[in-house]
Amino acid sequence: MTEVRPDIIDNPRRHSWAQRVVALVSGALLAVTLAGCSTDSATETPLKTLSVGATLEPDTLDLTTSDSAAIPQVLLYNVYETLVRLDGEGTIKPLLATGYDVSSDGLTYTFRLDRQAEFASGAPVDADAVVESIERMRQAPSATLRAQHEVVASVEAVDAATVEVELSRPSNMWLYNMTQKAGIVIDPAATDLATAPMGSGPFMVEDWLKGDRVVLEKNIHYWGTPGRFDEVDFRYIADPNAMVSALLSGDIDIISDLTSPDSLSQFSDASRFTIIDGTSNAEVVLGFNHSRPALQDLRVRQAICYAIDRAGLLDAVWGGKGVLIGSMVAPTDPWYEDLSQTYPYDPQRARDLLAEAGVSGLNLSLRVPTLPYATAGAQFIASQLSLVGINVTVEELDFSSRWLTEVFTNAEYDMTIVSHVEPRDITMFADPTYYWRYDNPTFAQLVASADEAPDQQRYVTLMEEAATMLADDAAADWLFNFPNLVVTKAGITGIPDNATTLSFDVTTIASRQ
Amino acid sequence: MTEAAEEKGADVAVARRRPWVRSVLRRLVVFAVTVLVASFLVFLLVALLPGDVARATLGLGASDDQVEALRSQWGLDRPLLLRYAEWLGGFLTGDLGQSYVTGESVSSQVAPRLAVTAWLVGLSTPLALIVALVTGVIAAVGRRRWWGAVISGVSHLGLAIPAFFAATLLVLVFAVALGWLPATGYEPLFAGRGVDLAGWASHLVLPVAAIVIVQGSLLARYVRSSFIDVLTEDYYRTARAVGWTRWRAVFRHGLRNAATSLATVVGLQLASLLVGVILVEQVFALPGLGSLLIRAVSGKDLLVVQGVVMVLVVAVLLINLIVDLAYLAIDPRLRRQGETA
Numbered sequence: 001m002t003e004v005r006p007d008i009i010d011n012p013r014r015h016s017w018a019q020r021v022v023a024l025v026s027g028a029l030l031a032v033t034l035a036g037c038s039t040d041s042a043t044e045t046p047l048k049t050l051s052v053g054a055t056l057e058p059d060t061l062d063l064t065t066s067d068s069a070a071i072p073q074v075l076l077y078n079v080y081e082t083l084v085r086l087d088g089e090g091t092i093k094p095l096l097a098t099g100y101d102v103s104s105d106g107l108t109y110t111f112r113l114d115r116q117a118e119f120a121s122g123a124p125v126d127a128d129a130v131v132e133s134i135e136r137m138r139q140a141p142s143a144t145l146r147a148q149h150e151v152v153a154s155v156e157a158v159d160a161a162t163v164e165v166e167l168s169r170p171s172n173m174w175l176y177n178m179t180q181k182a183g184i185v186i187d188p189a190a191t192d193l194a195t196a197p198m199g200s201g202p203f204m205v206e207d208w209l210k211g212d213r214v215v216l217e218k219n220i221h222y223w224g225t226p227g228r229f230d231e232v233d234f235r236y237i238a239d240p241n242a243m244v245s246a247l248l249s250g251d252i253d254i255i256s257d258l259t260s261p262d263s264l265s266q267f268s269d270a271s272r273f274t275i276i277d278g279t280s281n282a283e284v285v286l287g288f289n290h291s292r293p294a295l296q297d298l299r300v301r302q303a304i305c306y307a308i309d310r311a312g313l314l315d316a317v318w319g320g321k322g323v324l325i326g327s328m329v330a331p332t333d334p335w336y337e338d339l340s341q342t343y344p345y346d347p348q349r350a351r352d353l354l355a356e357a358g359v360s361g362l363n364l365s366l367r368v369p370t371l372p373y374a375t376a377g378a379q380f381i382a383s384q385l386s387l388v389g390i391n392v393t394v395e396e397l398d399f400s401s402r403w404l405t406e407v408f409t410n411a412e413y414d415m416t417i418v419s420h421v422e423p424r425d426i427t428m429f430a431d432p433t434y435y436w437r438y439d440n441p442t443f444a445q446l447v448a449s450a451d452e453a454p455d456q457q458r459y460v461t462l463m464e465e466a467a468t469m470l471a472d473d474a475a476a477d478w479l480f481n482f483p484n485l486v487v488t489k490a491g492i493t494g495i496p497d498n499a500t501t502l503s504f505d506v507t508t509i510a511s512r513q
Numbered sequence: 514m515t516e517a518a519e520e521k522g523a524d525v526a527v528a529r530r531r532p533w534v535r536s537v538l539r540r541l542v543v544f545a546v547t548v549l550v551a552s553f554l555v556f557l558l559v560a561l562l563p564g565d566v567a568r569a570t571l572g573l574g575a576s577d578d579q580v581e582a583l584r585s586q587w588g589l590d591r592p593l594l595l596r597y598a599e600w601l602g603g604f605l606t607g608d609l610g611q612s613y614v615t616g617e618s619v620s621s622q623v624a625p626r627l628a629v630t631a632w633l634v635g636l637s638t639p640l641a642l643i644v645a646l647v648t649g650v651i652a653a654v655g656r657r658r659w660w661g662a663v664i665s666g667v668s669h670l671g672l673a674i675p676a677f678f679a680a681t682l683l684v685l686v687f688a689v690a691l692g693w694l695p696a697t698g699y700e701p702l703f704a705g706r707g708v709d710l711a712g713w714a715s716h717l718v719l720p721v722a723a724i725v726i727v728q729g730s731l732l733a734r735y736v737r738s739s740f741i742d743v744l745t746e747d748y749y750r751t752a753r754a755v756g757w758t759r760w761r762a763v764f765r766h767g768l769r770n771a772a773t774s775l776a777t778v779v780g781l782q783l784a785s786l787l788v789g790v791i792l793v794e795q796v797f798a799l800p801g802l803g804s805l806l807i808r809a810v811s812g813k814d815l816l817v818v819q820g821v822v823m824v825l826v827v828a829v830l831l832i833n834l835i836v837d838l839a840y841l842a843i844d845p846r847l848r849r850q851g852e853t854a
Contacts, residue, residue: 059615059812194616211626211800211808212699235698237798238808241681242697246798249688249696400813401562 049231050506053243053252055259057236061205061214062193063181064140069421069502072181073256074214074234076503080184080199083111083130083163084175088496090334092175096125096185096200106170106454113161119187120204120219127157133185134165144422148174148182170452172459176424180501202227202507212236216506232506247273253492253511256504258485259372261319267487274488278497279323279331281423282482284373286381287416288475291437294364295414299357301474304415305343307350307388308381314480317376321483327467328426330481332500334456335463339471350388362390364414367407369399374417377479381417408435419482423501426467427451429475438475536841544834551826552604556597559819567613587613600819609820613813619820622805627824629699629801632717633790637724638779644729645775649736654763656741665737671730676789680723680796687719694719697798720797728786732778739774743767772843780836783829 058070077085083097097111117125138149151174153166167174177183187198197205202224206217216232235252237243240260246252248266258264267273286308288295295301314322323331326339354360366382368374375396382392392415397403407413416435420428430447432439443466450462470476484499491512496505567583584590588599603610609619648664655661671679688696696719700712743749743766752762791803798804802821809817 057808059814209625209699209701209800210622211804212798235798237697238804239795239798242684242796242798245684245689245696246698249684249692251688251695251697398811400811 048229048511049233050229050254050509050511051233051235051252052504052506053235053237053246053255054504055236055238055240055243055257057211057238058214060194061197061208063184064136064142064145064193067142067144072502073504074216075197075199075205076181076184076501077201077505077507078203078216078232078503079197079201079205080181080186081117081201082179082183083113083185084183085179086176086500088498088500090332090500092179096130106452107167109165109167109175110158111163111165113163114223115161116223117200118221118223119189119198119200120221121187121189121198122221123187123189124160125185125200126160127163128160129188130163130185131155131157132188134163136186137182145182148177170454172453172456173424173427173451180423203232206231227507228510229506234504247487247489250489253489254495254509255485255487258487261321261483261485264319264321264485264487270490272490274490274492276484276486276488276495276497277321278484278486278499280421280482280484280499281330281332281425281502282419282421283325283328283330283425284322284377284417284419284479284482285328286377286477286479287418287436288477289411289413289415289435289437290439290475291411292414294359294362297357297359298474299353300359300362301477302343303350303353303357303388304385304390305474305477306346306353307390308384308477308479309345310340310477310479311345313377313380316380317373318480318483321485322480323483325478325481327471327478328420328429328476329463329467330423330500332498333424333463335460335467337464337467339468342471343474343477347384347388354389360389364390364392365395366392366415366417367395367397367403367413368417369403369407370396371399371419373419373482377417381415411435411437417479421482421502426463426470429470436476440469440473440475443469443473443475533841537838540834540837544830547830548827551830552601552823553597555819555822555826556600557593559815559822560593560596562815604820604823609823610816612817613815615814619816622817623802623820623824625701626800626802626805628701629799630787630790630794630803632702633720633724633793633799633801634786636717637721637728638786640721641725641728641732642775642779644725645732645736646771648729649733649771650740650763650767652733652737653740653744653767654759656737668730668733668737671726672734674727675792676723676727677792677796679726680720680793683719683723684796699797699799716797716799720793720799723793723796724786724789727789728782731782732775735774735778736771739771740767743770769843773840776836776839776843780833783832787825787829 054070054073056068056070056073058066058068058074060066060068061071061075063071063075076082081096083095084092084100085095087093094114096114096117098114099112101110102108111130113125113127113130115124119125119129123129134149134152134155137145138152140146151167151169151171153168155163155165158164185200186193187200190196190198195208200223202219202222203216204219205214207215209215213236214234216234218227218230220226235246237246237252240258240263243255243258244260244263244266247255264275267275286304288301288304290296310324314320314324324340325331326342327337329336329339354362364385366378368378378394378396382394385392397406403416403418407416427447428434429436429438429440430444432444446462446466446469450459450466453459453462471478484497486495488495492509493512494508494510496508567580567587567589581590588596600610607620609623611617612619612622615622648668652661652664652668656665674682684696687694695716699716700709702708702710702713740763743763746766749762749766752766753759757765790801791806793799794801794803795807802825806818806821808814809821
């Protein structure tokens, strides 16, 4: 350590630090400039990159172990493909399979594979690979995937391009699930699904910079219509304000899931941005705990539904964006009917029903996870229920540490609010052990017979009955269907209005630039 | 400020080195003990958090038996002290265990994010010091002039703004309105294909500026007051009397006096600086330790929480140790305390 001493004689070396700083700064500037130049020369052949902002980053990319919706958001249809998929009208269309046959008893499905189909690794998508994938799903660590394949009795490769699946009972739901993540075909060569998923889609996972983005690269050997972008980045931005700034400043091209409807006004300039306001599969449910004596009385549940002004709630909680539904059915499901007027807002009717039930001074807990829609909705509901004489105690619980254990697992609650994002999850009401503890054998029977219905028309009719039965029974109060809010830079096309799957499908997206 | 010892011969210097070494050793021992105590507290706090990581991991379809099996597979059914000893042993060898949620090594999750946070802190702290020294000295020398008052006022303003708010303003101006710099994200300096200096720097300019505005303003207040002290000292008047210019006298005499109090404040400010960095990382969606911590807390990823908190604690303690050692270098009186102790 050199000592700086207060000597009076001036030392010329003292000045040199300033010169050194100047040299350092100019050197750094030069380096930045040079680096800038080299980047420019590297992009002489312009690469088309699409940058998609998404709110939740996955913990792992292995969708056989985790049910996180963030995994299919980036991988389904982009990286992994299914044998068949649904189009916008809900009709089943070929993808890796050119078609399929169902035996007359509805038990045997024979899929004919597209002989062109290849994995990104170059290996053919043959019957053995399909069999291996279905077997993998049947033994997946994810309980959801195992349950979705519960009806499968056996899978076998008839020849290189034909797969036969034997079911233990007919199931319409199984075929639907095969169009979703339960039906993806994984490259048998894949060794590490958690970081290096391998599928047959138009894009491949090139890199995953944790905490920042998943980089998808164009699969140049794609067997079908190739993707329009050389690279697609899924940028993970948890903070809603940061997400808005990222699109405003041009860091990203698309906000795939806008979680702050209030910020839509910042994108009102149609020459710069396009707003897509469609429907999703997510139902925001005010759940009742049916094991609580007070809530076992249908009149009490109906009174609660009459007492809540759901249109007012939607305005207050989610900027009026979203659809009022009235049952556990998304607007894009084939059996959707508008049941939102089953219990129109009528506080007097609510008071009458409570009096009829002989209930006065009812105290109920409303234990909600600390998520924006749930906490805002809880305050609104508590104040409305107090007007009809129900005293509501609102409690906010951290989602993963307390809500999952106390409310979801142990059912220690009277009422709660949570959004159910899985497609076609009305069947959860048929499970009496699910956290609603809703035990209605007639409903369970109806759902089961719908699943085994021999044709689509009968299936839809029975499911419509099931949805109406839930609404009439006030099994829950369906507050609203979450909107599918997507904002893009102007000139980006090919994004469907309604989100019918968990995937953010970039294979159809095009950009004018 | 006469330095008699400096003028003496080499033999005296050797004798003097002993107490110097002893002071350093004493500080190292205190550091080690503090780290040990902190590690136990961190472990205990995380272990006592509510919720069951095994249940959260297995999800909604798991039976109680499956949950118990996983708990014993992870060793969560063993005594707390044994688990602590194992974790501490791993920590000392750089192994923070395996994340329960992702099954990935915690160290490999922490390392790339530590780099981002370290760049933020490592670039903004010296810059904040430079800004503070320049503005603080000008404000001190010109404290009775209009320009001194203006600078002093501006630093007051910077002090009143929280770092995340400064960050939001910077984004609105330089990213959204002007479009000069990216609003979010990060590019590693050493990417797979080589060094990406432009990309890396452009993503760090605004976050670093946000921290420098707030930290620099705070430190500038300290610099200003300690330089004002110098201006009233006899030795300053003497220096001016023998013909030194005002600025030269201020820098020669003021710098070392300011350095001691600055080092103290920088050390004390470090904890609050890290909190500010966590918020700034959120605003700029930077993949640093802060965003990892927030994510791990909400996902019940206890070993990651434990690992990140421990890394932050050690960083704070380590920098305070460096500050302590810097005192020894700056202030010769402290070195001589070893002789009397």
